[in-house]
Amino acid sequence: MTEMACGYAGDRDDAMIAYLYDDGDPAARAGFEAHLAACARCRTEVDALRGVRRQLARWAPPEVNFTVESLTSGVGSDEAATSHQSPATGHRAWWHEIPAWAQVAAALLVLGVSAGVANLDVRYDGNGLSVRTGWATPAPVAARAAQNSEAAAPWRAELTALEQRLRGEIRAVPASAPAPVDVSVPARAAQSSDADLLRRVRALLDESEKRQQRELALRVGEVLRDVNAARQADLRTIDRNVNDMQNRLGVEVLKQRENLNMLMRVSQRQ
């Protein structure tokens, strides 16, 4: 077969590769494109190389579940030698080891501890919502605690103000009992202020609940994402294994078929 002639003036191979990958000078590309319109040999070769690229696209490395922990552990094991801070201490390493239920429990615990720090005792019972403050303790201690915690969170200031008001009310009541103040018990002298207090506490609780719900939604989202990723990886592994098994089965079937064909031919000859 006679090879078609190509009269491209420049470096043909260079121009063809630049054209094929669209990586080069636009003017040179336009020039080669014009040449392609006239040169059947180059057109054929470009088409063939495009076909090669299409086939190359079918080659993917096997899926691997990377364990960052092991990689970073490897790095970390050399930490002593290099006296460099190890990335093995990264948040991902420990975060992913904590089960979802423990994460939710931790979120609830944080809420409970916050309430405890704020000296709040919240109860739901037959009498409805009952909020007890722990301010029956001696005043100086309570004052010190309030001072220490004031800077910690914005709601502390509000609680401190409440504390001051309650102290004033307690002093105003003649039979000032040493027991904690029960907000749910109506007191004639401070009915309106109790309602106000209850409203504020409810607002605080609502805010806490919302914060907790946001945290919970975040955790649930993370868990779902992890579960999904694990599921996808498992499905890919199963698919690969099934394909391998089918391949082996196919080979066996073919061998059997060839044996049968041979037996048929032998028996027909006889």
Added chain:
Amino acid sequence: MTWTDEELVARSISGDANSFNELILRWERPIYALAYRTIGREEEARDVCQETFLRAFRALPGFRGQAKFSSWLYRIALNLCRDWIRRERRTPVVQPPEDVDLMELAAAAEPSESVEELVSRKDLARAVERAMAALPEEQRTAIVLKEYHGLTFQEIAELVGCPLSTVKTRLYQGLTVLRRELAKNPNAPKAPVFIRGNDRD
């Protein structure tokens, strides 16, 4: 906020442990894919991937940003692949199972359609692996970096340390060899398929 590689490198150097973790998460798959396609063995590719990050971590304080972090990682990985190939002194790209010759199987005289379909599913990928194995190392590297990692000619030239024209020549010669080798595969696809340009996506 998403940090750039260079920002993460700077933070890692200054002692932020999580930043190097982030770099690993970002680059472990491309580096593994590069190693697998260069040396063709899954386990060894994983080892190369791990060793690449280990070496990068050790050398991080000396990284001056004269090249992109990714190029620096690729260079480390390619050097490790080259070392592995020299050490092993064997054909570097994946071989099909020893007991099954899939090319012969696909070309068998009277395979039924169903068997042919079953086999051809895996056959093309293996044919590509075989064809890649036929390439000299430098041509294979150029093709892997261009086809699967979307590097520009200039980036490849800087990475492997050769002139830009040499990169194009290696690509042209490599593709030509692949064309010849793949033509032996009767199950080559006839219809166009989507070309994946970049593993990083």
